[in-house]
Amino acid sequence: MLERGQLHHRRSCRMPRTLSPDPRWLLLAVVVSAALTIAGGSGGPGPGWLPWVFKPLTTLLVIAYAATRAGDVPRRRRWVLAGLAWSLAGDVALLWPQSGFIFGLVSFLIAHLCYVAAFTATTRFGASPSAFATYAVVSAAILSQLWPHVPAGLRLPVLAYVVCLAAMAAQAAAWWWTCPPGSGRRGAGLAAVGGALFLASDTLLAFNKFAEPLPLASLWVLSTYWSAQWCIASALRPRAAG
Template identity: 45%
Template structure:
């Protein structure tokens, strides 16, 4: 997965039009996400229900990857694919945490979304303002639920998997914030490195949150309650 992610970044940096580097980007970008999905499917999960929702979210992310990298303008379609992915992630997190758990986590994530929207609003085309605002709300809700869930599970059998999901959720927020500033406000230096680097780290951590830690198998009661 790391090799494919590096190839996607390199192809994005050096690609221009339809040259070989651009083709490398087009091939490696979805391949890296596909390999993340394979990782999520490997080994025993903390809960079958949780894995189903996380894999569904990763598949939506893979679709979003393809839609956003195509030479035609499919930005809204890609946005909808990723929005569906975040809703799947939230559904997975709700298997063992209530919606809105840890209000401080929600306040922090929603504040980040609000600051981004306020800063970007004048630069966002009017036709895209509502889709972008809805996406920002759902993205911040995903990050907030992941963070609140990790907070709630601190010290129990799901602490480490929940912490991985929280790291992934926050990295997803970072990646999409960088993408939005680069697209709507102005080109960021080496944007593809920072955007794709944080994105692949995000989906990797979320995928790894599916797997049991060694010794967690003994916590069968916890796992059963989630299925």
């Protein structure tokens, strides 16, 4: 009788584990939701209301995925979730491309600062000067091409945003480059990929907005954007089995 009671207790303790969403299904949901957003975007084959539903939903699904990865350093997990929440605010703001642009820019700037805080949880800021030097050169090259097309009133906000974006990507790379071999290095590598993809996505977005329209802009901008967010969320370690 005691053994049967202990077995029932062990089973009841395991039951809540089945309530966590399967990451594979979350990834599939993100891909489908992102595809519907892109299909309804500018020039897409779908109806124009699709982004209003599926653009916020896609980021919410990434947040749900990040929330399941509860095995990481609490500070890193907290700041990654904060960065995703501010990204969601930016996504909603940019549904109004003109009137919501500044609020969206500020929201994503704060998101990048949150990611910087996350990536300094176990690695000091600027731990790899070469990573920061590399991203400084890349960002300066991009900005030099973009700068003549940016309206005068937006130049200061855009400059501040580029600095924060480059710092986030550089710190992610610094975390990876200085991380010793082990289980944490894989997460750091995913964060570094996410930072690079974020820079690529925002570069495409900026040239499409300020310079000249890009063919299939929604496809390239949003696919790299959500790939970046998924990689950053995947940098968090999942809860250990058992």
